[in-house]
Amino acid sequence: MSSQTTALNSGVHAKKADIFCKDEARVDWHSKALWVLREKRDRAAGSLPEWEQLRQLGSEMKLHTLTHLGEYLETFEKNCQANGIVVHWAKDGAEHNQIVHSILAKHQVKKLVKSKSMLTEECHLNPYLESKGIEVIDTDLGERIIQLAKQPPSHIVVPAIHMKKEEVGDLFHDKLGTEAGASDPTYLTRAARAHLREQFLSADAAMTGVNMAIADKGAVVVCTNEGNADMGANLPKLQLHSMGIDKMVPDLDSAAILLRTLARNATGQPITTYSSFYRGPQDGGEMHIIIVDNGRTDMLKDKILAESLKCIRCGGCLNTCPVYRRSGGYSYNYTIPGPIGIAVGAQADDTHSIPWACTLCGSCSYVCPTKVPLDKIIHHHRRLKAKAGKLPYGKRNYMPLVGNFMASETMLNCSMSVARTALRILPGSLLKPFSGAWGKYRELPVAPKSSFEAWFNKNRGQ
Amino acid sequence: MSSKQSILNALKSVAVAPQAMPPINVSPRLDDVIGQFETNLGTVAGTLHREGGLAALQAKVDELIKEGKQVISQVEGVTGNRSAPETAHELKDIDFAVIPGDVAVAENGAIWVNNQHLGHRVTPFICENLFLVVSADKVVANLHEAIKQIGLNSGEFGVFIAGPSKTADIEQALVVGAHGACSLNVYLI
Numbered sequence: 124m125s126s127q128t129t130a131l132n133s134g135v136h137a138k139k140a141d142i143f144c145k146d147e148a149r150v151d152w153h154s155k156a157l158w159v160l161r162e163k164r165d166r167a168a169g170s171l172p173e174w175e176q177l178r179q180l181g182s183e184m185k186l187h188t189l190t191h192l193g194e195y196l197e198t199f200e201k202n203c204q205a206n207g208i209v210v211h212w213a214k215d216g217a218e219h220n221q222i223v224h225s226i227l228a229k230h231q232v233k234k235l236v237k238s239k240s241m242l243t244e245e246c247h248l249n250p251y252l253e254s255k256g257i258e259v260i261d262t263d264l265g266e267r268i269i270q271l272a273k274q275p276p277s278h279i280v281v282p283a284i285h286m287k288k289e290e291v292g293d294l295f296h297d298k299l300g301t302e303a304g305a306s307d308p309t310y311l312t313r314a315a316r317a318h319l320r321e322q323f324l325s326a327d328a329a330m331t332g333v334n335m336a337i338a339d340k341g342a343v344v345v346c347t348n349e350g351n352a353d354m355g356a357n358l359p360k361l362q363l364h365s366m367g368i369d370k371m372v373p374d375l376d377s378a379a380i381l382l383r384t385l386a387r388n389a390t391g392q393p394i395t396t397y398s399s400f401y402r403g404p405q406d407g408g409e410m411h412i413i414i415v416d417n418g419r420t421d422m423l424k425d426k427i428l429a430e431s432l433k434c435i436r437c438g439g440c441l442n443t444c445p446v447y448r449r450s451g452g453y454s455y456n457y458t459i460p461g462p463i464g465i466a467v468g469a470q471a472d473d474t475h476s477i478p479w480a481c482t483l484c485g486s487c488s489y490v491c492p493t494k495v496p497l498d499k500i501i502h503h504h505r506r507l508k509a510k511a512g513k514l515p516y517g518k519r520n521y522m523p524l525v526g527n528f529m530a531s532e533t534m535l536n537c538s539m540s541v542a543r544t545a546l547r548i549l550p551g552s553l554l555k556p557f558s559g560a561w562g563k564y565r566e567l568p569v570a571p572k573s574s575f576e577a578w579f580n581k582n583r584g585q
Numbered sequence: 586m587s588s589k590q591s592i593l594n595a596l597k598s599v600a601v602a603p604q605a606m607p608p609i610n611v612s613p614r615l616d617d618v619i620g621q622f623e624t625n626l627g628t629v630a631g632t633l634h635r636e637g638g639l640a641a642l643q644a645k646v647d648e649l650i651k652e653g654k655q656v657i658s659q660v661e662g663v664t665g666n667r668s669a670p671e672t673a674h675e676l677k678d679i680d681f682a683v684i685p686g687d688v689a690v691a692e693n694g695a696i697w698v699n700n701q702h703l704g705h706r707v708t709p710f711i712c713e714n715l716f717l718v719v720s721a722d723k724v725v726a727n728l729h730e731a732i733k734q735i736g737l738n739s740g741e742f743g744v745f746i747a748g749p750s751k752t753a754d755i756e757q758a759l760v761v762g763a764h765g766a767c768s769l770n771v772y773l774i
């Protein structure tokens with residue numbers, strides 16, 4: 124899987140998007156599927172008069188926690204230990220993977236059932252454990268589909284959103300022995316249920332991600348619709364939970380705020396089917412929590428980037444993003460795609476292109492349940508890339524000039540007047556190449572005779 | 586330096602000034618709380634039985650047993666034909682589990698279940714179908730109220746269950762019955 128992941132991740136965003144856009148009908152289908160989620164989200168949000176209050180509370184509560192994170196993490200660890208939970212700390216993905224492996228090796232685990240965790244994707248845990256001879260079974264249906272297809276997730280909540288049911292049918296026929304040509308979602312889901320039930324019953328250990336970690340209780344909350352996290356964690360006697368340091372919340376009341384917005388913003392459901400609170404292992408069992416940094420403390424050192432750690436991974440910003448919907452999850456050079464993927468992945472992006480996979484329309488910030496200022500963060504990433512001299516090819520040549528133009532009002536006004544004249548008198552074929560990818564499928568705008576400023580001064584100005 | 590120490594040290598230079606914890610005062614919607622609960626339970630694909638209470642549930646259980654179904658009950662006053670086994674794995678052929686819920690939430694149809702009443706923690710997930718029993722005076726308006734009433738002592742497990750398990754991972758088509766129970770019926774007492 125890792126070689127495939129690397130292949131998929133090479134190349135700048137626009138190039139990868141080009142590949143996705145070759146099949147226009149599929150792009151439309153993809154975009155519509157995500158827009159349906161956005162519409163459901165709007166209905167769910169609209170049905171709560173206190174929606175905006177909850178967003179504000181979520182934002183303030185998360186910022187409070189992030190600015191007192193050291194204290195909360197220590198309190199959390201102490202309370203976990205009092206509940207019989209073993210807590211581990213990992214500074215990066217490699218250390219996280221080693222810790223997980225050492226726990227599994229100590230218990231001679233041969234088969235691990237996992238529920239969805241973007242953190243373990245970020246750490247590339249599966250290939251690591253597989254290289255050590257441990258069988259890893261992803262149990263979320265969407266994750267199992269892409270695992271069988273040897274693909275990375277293309278969305279953080281619905282990881283197989285890019286696949287058509289016929290493709291899933293062919294895959295299941297090949298891997299699970301379902302009838303050839305069968306593509307009915309209910310039939311395929313039942314087949315996966317039967318297949319995964321065997322895995323749950325024969326697993327030696329289970330691993331889940333964490334939606335919220337509750338400091339004053341020493342407990343973790345795991346949310347799923349399928350029940351896969353709980354089928355896993357409650358059958359074998361060994362349960363592991365990996366969490367980023369940003370998953371911390373002070374108490375149960377704080378968790379309630381996020382539980383009210385998470386599913387509503389993700390899929391439009393009032394709450395996920397299961398919101399499970401683990402405050403200790405089962406009788407005779409063992410429970411481990413691995414707390415992971417992996418770059419998060421660095422982000423906290425930048426005032427603007429810090430706010431991206433308020434994210435609760437609902438996926439709402441992906442569903443609403445006009446670029447994500449039409450470029451697909453594999454066009455971002457990072458495990459997490461979409462606006463939040465740019466926010467937390469741009470620094471590691473060696474193509475230096477993903478901060479530009481954004482129109483700065485701000486729709487993401489508007490839907491975010493914890494008010495992560497995504498457009499502001501993405502814009503900030505562009506400046507950071509420019510400052511570091513890391514502008515992607517194409518932008519490297521003209522962006523510094525753009526910067527100067529924008530900074531000088533006179534120059535901007537002069538140049539805009541030239542542009543208006545050019546748009547009026549020069550043929551489109553001559554001008555279009557200057558508009559780059561933007562102009563490929565668009566006509567150039569009709570130029571107004573005068574600028575807004577001139578119009579304003581004439582009509583409204585003093 | 587340990588990783589824990591290096592993480593804690595790094596957290597001393599967070600660039601954002603310390604923010605206060607906001608007070609949480611969200612007004613609950615108090616009109617027809619049970620009606621709201623019924624509507625939202627329906628939204629998450631569960632069914633509410635308002636009338637008949639435990640007697641109706643026992644009659645249903647007797648019927649199922651007659652059909653040859655395996656029923657386990659953790660609710661006092663309802664008798665099934667199976668008792669809690671030694672290991673969790675032995676629950677794999679349970680057709681119906683009857684479990685008491687502690688608190689029900691009107692705004693989202695969720696019911697809090699604590700592991701003290703579960704026998705094995707996996708019971709409400711591994712059973713093919715689930716019956717939850719909840720007292721009418723334990724239905725609260727929203728999650729803020731519910732969270733104050735739930736029990737979660739040291740070492741325990743608890744879960745809000747909202748409907749049967751479900752997925753929409755194949756082309757966004759909703760399928761009820763993923764890995765957990767395939768149906769949920771709630772009896773109000």
Ligand code: SF4
Binds near residue numbers: 435490493497
């Ligand atoms: S940034 Fe906001 S909208 Fe996007 S996934 Fe995170 S919480 Fe959801």
